[in-house]
Amino acid sequence: MPDAKVLLITGASSGIGAATARAAAGEGWNLVLAARSTDKLDALVREIGEDRAVAVACDVTDYDDQQRMADAAIKRFGCIGAVFANAGTGGKPGGFSGAPPESWRMLVDVNILGVAYTLRAVLEHVKAAHEDILKDIRESKKLPEEAQERLNDVINEFKKGFSATDGSSVAVNEAETEAMDEADVEKESVKVRKPAPKK
Ligand SMILES: NC(=O)c1ccc[n+]([C@@H]2O[C@H](COP(=O)([O-])OP(=O)(O)OC[C@H]3O[C@@H](n4cnc5c(N)ncnc54)[C@H](OP(=O)(O)O)[C@@H]3O)[C@@H](O)[C@H]2O)c1
Secondary structure, eight states, X not given: OOOSOEEEEESTTSHHHHHXXXXXXXXXXXXXXXXSOHHHHHXXXXXXXTTTEEEEEOOTTOHHHHHHHHHHHHHHHSXXXXXXXXXXXXXXXXXXXXXXXXXXXXXXXXXXXXXXXXXXXXXXXXXXXXXXXXXXHHHHSSOOHHHHHHHHHHHHHHHHHHHTSOOHHHHHHHHHHHHOOHHHHHHHHHHHHSOOOOO
């Protein structure tokens, strides 16, 4: 299995996606950078280094595009170790009551369907990249040390990506994540997984 330190990012042409790519490159990740604006992706690849990053044109609302993206990643780096399904779009001005209802379709297509398509297109590849760890988990029923380290790597990359942007809400996210130690993170995960009490 090739080095699984390959991160695929959708919406890598600007904002949080591009900032995450820069931070991850600094930590030694190879990068598959996907979005529609290939000019911006190509510039980012030149900045990071063509030996470490590849640009892939992908509209996340098109499943064929997503499959081509996954294929391009495998062709270039041999595996996909982690995925940041970050491509997204905001609503039209006017909010819920002011924006035309027909404008909502794009929000759902990109922000929900697009993420589901990304996960579907890459899932088998990501599982294959971590088959050794998955096997250990299946057999021992707990997260092995190496898996915890890889997970911490990914969390740290995302935190750096968030802190590298200027938005105030992002700054709050960073402050919150910085305030959590590993035990807190574990508690938060448990909280999230706990089913809501039946009424
Ligand atoms: N910034 C914030 O405070 C904040 C807060 C909460 C959530 N978010 C979410 O975090 C994500 C990134 O935010 P951001 O601030 O970095 O936004 P951004 O700068 O506008 O970046 C959005 C990225 O998504 C890509 N994208 C949009 N539609 C796409 C499509 N159909 N196919 C492929 N790529 C597409 C864009 O690339 P192309 O146009 O080149 O395709 C761009 O790279 C978004 O999902 C956003 O909703 C952001």
